[in-house]
Amino acid sequence: MLAPEEEQLGWKHIANGQLENAESHFRRALELDPLRADALNGLGTVYLEWGELEQAQELFQMAIAQAEVQLPRMKRHTGWDDELVRPYLRGLNQLSMTFSKMGYWAGVQQALEELLAWDQEGLQGRAFALLGEAHLRSGHLTEALSAYQKAPHTPEIAYTLGLVFFANGRRKEARQAWLEAYRRLPEALPLLCHYPIVRAIGGASDTNFGRAARYAFAIQDLWTTESRAELEQCVAEHKG
DSSP: OOHHHHHHHHHHHHHTTOHHHHHHHHHHHHHHOTTOHHHHHHHHHHHHHHTOHHHHHHHHHHHHHHHHHTSOSSOOOOGGGOTTTHHHHHHHHHHHHHHHHHTOHHHHHHHHHHHHHHOTTTTTTHHHHHHHHHHHHTTOHHHHHHHHHHSOOOHHHHHHHHHHHHHTTOHHHHHHHHHHHHHHOTTHHHHHHTOOOOSOOOSOTTSHHHHHHHHHHHHGGGOOHHHHHHHHHHHHHHHO
């Protein structure tokens, strides 16, 4: 079997949650082609899923270095559909996710800004959500607001966008964002305002409660006493 076929099987196993099988196929791909960037990305993704962050970081950085050799000389802004650019984008995106789990937010910003230089849509907007969080956690409120406004229009983003508006002193816009978020994902309100989230709640991935719990766990430390109170009051007044 050729390296591209082994690599493709590895990604299929990742999609099915079969990480050990994925690891085997990516390693075989690299035995056949040690410089294959997306096989390095795939193996790094396995280690990222396993929480072995230092190994994942090393593999993504190796993948980025190999993918960079294949890049066109000029930034083409063709994004994910460009086969020459795709391994580079994937490596940068996965590296940014690894850095986020490490709490290295400057690294997240650097990786995603390079990604956006080649893909202005930011992987169909997904990169903007993590970039917004990186700026928010670094205290760059104007940059955070700009990034979140370009992110996919999910209820989680709406909750956080309201938080950024509130931190910028834009109370009316914060309330508008929160009301929209509450209409779409009301389960997040008590988790954000009252219940301490000790750990992410696994399972029930297709339920709104599981979705709300994962969001609250990931973002709870950014919510202040004041923003929680404002969110709760905003919803109470709307319901009243």
